[in-house]
Amino acid sequence: MEPDLDRMAEIAQGIRRRVLEHTVKNNGGYMSQACSAAELLAACYGGAIRLAEVEAPYEPPPFTQVPAPGLDPISGAVVHGPASPGADRFIISPAHYALVVYAALIETGRLAEHALEQFNADGSTVEMIGAEHSPGFETTTGSLSQALSQAGGIALARKLKGDTGRTWVFLSDGEFQEGQTWEAVQALAHHHVSGVRVIVDVNQAQCDGPMEDVMRIEPVADRLRAFGASVDVVDGHDLTALTQAMDRESDKPHFVLAYTDPARGLPLLEERRPVLHYLRFTSEDERAKYADAYAELAGRSL
Template sequence: MTQETHHDGERWQRRAQQVARGIRQRVLAHTVNNNGGYLSQACSAAEILAALYTKIMNLAPVDKPLVPPPFAGVPGPDNPNSFTGAIFHGPKASQRDRFILSPAQYALVVYAALIEVGRMDEQGLDHFNQDGSTVEMIGAEHSPGMEVMTGSLGQGLSQAAGIAMARKLRGETGRVWVFVSDGELQSGQNWEALQAMAHHRLDNMGIYVDVNKQQCDGPVCSVMNMEPLHERLASFGARVFVVDGHDLDALAAPAELEPDGRPLVVLADTDPCRGLPILQTRIPKLHYVRFVSGEERERYRQVLADFSAEA
């Protein structure tokens, strides 16, 4: 490794760490100010999204942070004004990557990531969950950073596979990156998609799974145990890596490997309370934070004040 390469790595690490911290801080602030939010998802996924947006994905640049436009209607041949949230990833091109968010409840976390990397204007969060806004709590194809409607979980992987296959057939060199939550993998549609990906040798796909072991109804293992998940995915033809989901180098390393004919799956082992230990008092109810009293909200407001003071 040259000295220049070492310095480049250090600069990327610092930048990604800042983005991850910013994601947590923005989602915490939003949660406090709105008396609710998907906070544990920000804690577990911050480094994954920071690595994707600052290192892994080859996205086109945007001229300036975009203000989310209002809803222009559903896509269709009779609606020339419709658009998708992929506009926040810059103009599409054959050599550029695509990003699919499968668990749409992570939308707020993705919005925070887009702001931190300069793709979305921070004032865009003022439109969150407002009538006529595209900045939805449960993201849709028009929401910032999204380009397909992924339904009631478990559908994003199939759609991403279709996009990846089309890109292969067209000879496009850009890859398709998918963010998946571990609880989603309880849905059978994902396993059908994995079989198809392996059969069609879609090695232009990279799947990052937030293995935070939590879902709406409690711990993933108590709802439907999927372990050993690594071996299951490998048996379906995936190229699987298990990494520390808060280690930026470990997250980025699998994406730098030469494709070998298999879809890449990175199981990122994460902590849903990472960076905000106050969340540990809510275990096992971590899926959505809704304050039960003014006193509890003030405790989180103080955490936010401390968090901001350390920046």
């Protein structure tokens, strides 16, 4: 089936709009991640990943207790539909992208429209930093970069069982500064786990500033190939190139390095460079400027 690129573009626009609305109303949000990853998550949830269908948008329950023997655990994987041998799995690694993930789930009818009203509230599963009970998150990914290892274990188990579905992982580029990421790539290549597909938001920005200044990772494509992976390098805002790269067959673990702009669709963010990681307003005047930007983006004011 050909990807519906127009629908994916609508989802991407909706992601930016929802995250900006939330950020203005709550005086803070991971806005640059929404700008950089909107097309990536729109492609993932818009059909490029073969997720199972859901009967209705998920109503996130309250978080009442930690998992324990005899209790049914709450799993954020429920928004990805029932598990089956032929369905894909989708593991989100950068847990701070949670707000962006929730927006994508709402845009695609997998999460209830009002779910963001519970965001970061005491006792809510709609956490600011996604955990295994948060919508869209199948696992808790640690302080950073444990999801690729987790996905490798899942994919290897699926391979041994004869499942035909792939196991997808969404990574941020900062995770290539972590040794565990490279150990995972090496293990996937060694065990010939070709069913792992990795989408990377290469927005070249992180908490402490530009990647180049904190710890450079380039040439990351060459390094991945040296570790035994196959790689496509694309413009992460080009849905045609992105979906074609995601669909490419490979007999190796496959990485799509999607180079993105953390101010895409919101030029006002350029004033914040070089530190774009989290947007909290410095004054009511600045907040008003972003409210005006929302009105321009959404066609209505707050």
